[in-house]
Amino acid sequence: MVGTAEGVRPGVRPGMGRRVAAAAALLAAIGAIALVVVALLQEPLRLVAAPVLVGVAVAAGWTALVRRGIWRIAACAIALLALVGVIMLVVTASVLRTAGVVVLVLVAASLARAALGRDLVPAPSGLKSVPAAGHGVLLMNPRSGGGKVGRFALEEEALRRGVTPVVLEPGDDLRALAEAAVAEGADVLGMAGGDGSQALVADVARHHDVPLVVVPAGTRNHFALDLGLDRDDVVAALDAFGPALERRIDLAVLGDRVFVNNASLGVYAGVVQSEGYRDAKLATTARMAPDLLGPGAEGSHLRFRGPDGDDGGPTAMVLVSNGDYRLDRLDGFGTRARLDGGVLGVVTVRVEKGRDVTEMLAAQATGRLRSFHGYRQWNAPEFEVDSDKPLVEVGVDGEALRLPPPLRFRVLPGALRVRVPVASPGAAPAAVASAGPGEAIAGLVRVLCGQPAVRRQA
Incomplete structure (x- = not known):
């Protein structure tokens, strides 16, 4: 049977x-x-x-x-x-x-x-019913997602639910505001913003063992997606401050920096680093592609060990994610079936010949990127990337950084308590698609x- x-x-x-x-x-x-x-x-x-x-x-x-x-x-x-x-x-x-x-x-x-x-x-494992927050605080970035905080009147919606709203002003330190909220008695922290902001507040929440409410007020909101939230119903996420469902999930760390989604190196990281990327993504990618992938492009300077301890070799892209990714595209955005597996997901894409590029694009266009012969994926609790360059370009939850090598990644199993509304969809697309x-x-x-x-x- x-x-x-x-x-x-x-x-x-x-x-x-x-x-x-x-x-x-x-x-x-x-x-x-x-x-x-x-x-x-x-x-x-x-x-x-x-x-x-x-x-x-x-x-x-x-x-x-x-x-x-x-x-x-x-x-x-x-x-x-x-x-x-x-x-x-x-x-x-x-x-x-x-x-x-x-x-x-x-x-x-x-x-x-x-x-x-x-x-x-x-059904995500470890779900339990929890009562309404006694003192909920919602931190909000009014500039995220093209102004979703104002467009969806999140400050007024928070007040209506008895949640204390804190709107970031230019020059504010988000971590300091989150720490202050906990010091003043917050028993549930919420963040309305993109994945980078979610990661910062999540780090504060895990240090104090306070549950986090994720409000998808950023641009892509991949963390919210993989938590099973409806990204189009921003206001509904606030219901997690009331009677809700709670579970523990993993967090990933690069050095001492927590991330909730992924860290990318190589082609995508190089594009994200360029000026004007956020305002003109396609134009920037087209302008930089000849230097990154075309004839005469420099070989990758990234060095790492594969799943069998072998040398990773020249690699166009390295993606390290908080959990296993179901990756169908090369821009570093996918979906995870679970966030409590206790592992990092590692994806590398290797392009050696001109013909490889055509095969890679064909695989991506048909949603079969994983069938491309230069694609490798594995799990690991830790992962290290070295380089002979003094600084390595890396995109962490969509934020462009330059960090000194070696880059050391690790997972923090079950580090974060998260709350979701009882009526939320409750599963990431990768979990359903599986x-x-x-x-x-x-x-x-x-x-x-x-x-x-x-x-x-x-």
Whole structure:
């Protein structure tokens, strides 16, 4: 008998509504597959030409990115022509058939979500119910996330919940404010801001064993995402000051600096260090790519040991994360299935030849970066990176730093208490995605038969 994965919520028996949704989702998926098969049988040349042109466009686009002068102009022209070819293939194909596949896929996904409910969502380990904060304090950075603190009226919302708001002014020391809040009796600390601010307040909270409330008022809010919070519902995060759920999670440390998300070295760190990156990310990346990855680029100066004790060798990117990352992109942003594994996640990407670049981009474009032969990933409680340079560029939770080597990373297992609202989604995308399409289909079949989407352990 198949058992549930550890921590997965085995759902209750589904009602008629969920069973009907499961049946409809399966029928919509079968319909989409049938349309694709028909198209393949009727127009095989068209379906072969489309991915070839997409591959040409990707390769030419990369060449345009890492070259300058006439090479960039020629590559741009080739990429444009290839894209026009793809568009023509799509336009001249059966519009109704294409639209039908898209609609059926969207319908199947929507109905599957309704049918499965939260059955495939893992329940984080160590969750416990806790009463409302006696003296909650919310620190707020009004400049984070383009002014989300003001846009969502977080100061007024905090007061309405009996939480003391503290708004950072220019020149304020966030750590000093957090320490002062604890000294004045705060039993729950909250931070409304980006991951860098969250890490600083988390460090204060862990020193005093005070729980942290994470309010996603930054730009990307990856820490909030992996805690299972709804990043689009900023105000709802304040409910964690009331009766809430609490658990312990890990923190990562670079030297004596705590980080909650990741630290990146190499290509991405070099781009982040450049002036104007925050205001013009794509333009800055395009401008610097020839120096970082193009012909004649300097070999990596980073030195480290791989999972087997081997020399890491020239590496385009090193990413050290607080927990295992499910990484599909090269910009250092992914999602973690859990934050309490007691390990650092280490990802390295090695590019040695021009052909490697095309393969790497193709893997990334299809969401299979981990299949690229230069990609390595492993876990470790500690990790060290050395260099022959006096200072190493490193991006820590999105903040650009230059630090003297060696860089020593370690994990602090269970160091931080965090509170989340009772009604929060409760799982990171990586945790949900780990179920995979096969388990989702099997879950739909079980729901259709009147059984929970996930079987209980025997």
